[in-house]
Amino acid sequence: MFFTTILSVFLFAGAVSNASPISAQSLIVFSPHITSPKASMIWCAGSTHNVTWDTSNIPAEKRESTGLVLLGYDGRNSENLDIAHPLASSFPISRGFVAVTVPKTVAPRDDYFIVLFGDSGNMSPKFKIRKA
Ligand SMILES: *[C@@H]1O[C@H](CO)[C@@H](O)[C@H](O)[C@H]1NC(C)=O
Numbered sequence: 001m002f003f004t005t006i007l008s009v010f011l012f013a014g015a016v017s018n019a020s021p022i023s024a025q026s027l028i029v030f031s032p033h034i035t036s037p038k039a040s041m042i043w044c045a046g047s048t049h050n051v052t053w054d055t056s057n058i059p060a061e062k063r064e065s066t067g068l069v070l071l072g073y074d075g076r077n078s079e080n081l082d083i084a085h086p087l088a089s090s091f092p093i094s095r096g097f098v099a100v101t102v103p104k105t106v107a108p109r110d111d112y113f114i115v116l117f118g119d120s121g122n123m124s125p126k127f128k129i130r131k132a
Contacts, residue, residue, distance in 0.1 A: 030057075030059055030062040030093070030119055031121070031122045032054060032055070032067070032118050032122055033053055033057075033122060034053050034122055034123070036050060036051060036124075037049065037051065037113075037114065037124050037125070038124075038125060039127065040125075040127065040128070042127065042129075043127065043128070043129050044102065044130050045108070045130070045131055046102060046104040047102055047132065048100065048101045049100060049102070050097045050099050051088070051097065051114055051124075052097040053096055053122075054096070055093075055094055055095070058093065062093065062118060062119070063093075063094045064092070065092075065093045065118055066089070066091060066093060067088070067090075067091055067092075067117060068089045068090075068117040069086060069100055069116055069117075070086055070115050070117070071087055071102075071114055072114070072115055073111050073112045074111040074126070079123075081115060085103065087100035087101070087114065088100050093118045100114075102129055108129055108130050108131055109129060111126050112127055112128065113125065113127065
């Protein structure tokens with residue numbers, strides 16, 4: 001269920017950003033391991049944080065790829081990914097970090113996560129967002 005949703009989100013994101021058409025190169029899937037946010041971190045609405053990930057295993061073919069960071073939360077049968085408001089997009093995946101600002105209007109919850117898309121999605125552990 002999760003990965004099906006992730007795949008459709010990726011394809012959708014690719015469609016709206018005019019990503020290059022699927023090629024043989026796209027079949028090499030790189031799924032970056034997220035090192036921050038960590039489990040049980042608390043972010044405040046309106047605050048800025050770096051999302052960080054491991055870049056040590058990026059295949060040579062993927063070093064020029066750009067990434068996309070979406071916020072989601074656990075919900076009944078859904079990841080509730082906020083596709084309409086990416087936290088970050090079009091940054092180089094080889095950089096290993098991107099600063100994101102939590103929207104001021106985000107509702108406090110204990111079960112947020114971010115998904116970092118290289119060409120396949122990778123999910124962070126759950127963390128909390130509180131009112132500022
Ligand atoms: C994000 O990381 C970069 C590089 O280490 C650093 O310069 C920047 O201050 C960090 N930003 C935040 C919001 O922590």
